[in-house]
Amino acid sequence: MRRMHTTKTRTRTKFLLLAAAAGTLAVGASSVASATTEPPGDTTEMATDVSAAPAPPVTAGEPSSPEAEAFCEAELGIEAATSSEDPAAVGPAIEAAMAAATDDVRPLLETVVAAFEATGGEGPEFDAAYGALIAWMQENCGFAQLNVTLSEFAFGGIPEELPAGGTIVSAVNTGEQVHEIVVFRLNDDMTMTVEELFALPEEELFPNLTFAGAGFAVPGEIGSAVLNLTPGRYVAICFLPDGLTPEIFEQAGGQNGPDVSYPPGVELGAPHFVHGMLQEFTVV
Helix, strand or coil: CCCCCCCCEEECCHHHCHHHHHCCCCCCHHHCCCCCECCCCCCCCCCCCCCCCCCCCCCCCCCCCHHHHHHHHHHHHHHHHHHCCCHHHHHHHHHHHHHHCCCCCHHHHHHHHHHHHHHCCCCHHHHHHHHHHHHHHHHHCCCEEEEEEEECCEEECCCCEECCEEEEEEEEECCCCCEEEEEEEECCCCCCCHHHHCCCCHHHHHHHEEEEEEEEECCCCEEEEEEEECCEEEEEECCCECCCCHHHHHHCCCCCCCCCCCCCCCCCCCEHHHHCCEEEEEEC
16 A cells, blocks of 8 residues: 555545444454545644543534435445344345436446455545545535544544434544544444443443444544434444554454454554544534
């Protein structure tokens, strides 16, 4: 993976993130599909660690047209299908989005699907296609847009409350290690704190969570995710291990997880959430 010296956008698509809902604490780069596109707007201020600053308001805009709104709602159906445990739901969701797509966005979705089928969601072909689709959605869907910072070891910019509905997360990595933002919705009957919850064994933890989406970024880049938020309690978390620098990440072939072979002598620490990269928020 060639290091970029300018801020680029990387996205992690839910096409490859079903493993997060399957119950592994080693969620990470082994399930990443990243896309490189130009970031939305000026990212100069986003590149500053705002973890101690008041969170900016997050509000939704207006879709560019009724037709764009219909497609964007159908695309959220793809997000829901790929986050579910039913692979059979993905095909109908894509078909519904194709049927709702306007002439300007249909080629983008077709390219994403074709690239995914050809590459399994990895490589520059898929990266570029999915990044272009995200960029179109940012311009046309009217979804709320949440700018987040990732650093050692905190999320910055996540308010205590977010509005329900479509949300595009742009998470800039201002730290020195590789980071991710994985978002789960807590079950409605969950009364434990998130700290108590994530201290449970995996077999007790994940039945209490529903995967909502994730973004991944190396330092200086932006990870994007499209979320369909419904009212309830949520948690943002980073599962990646302490010490996962871009250099180690590259030496491991751009992967992370229990089956990844790291270079000799490399010893990684506890997951970032153990160090505090764990934040609850509420959707209303």
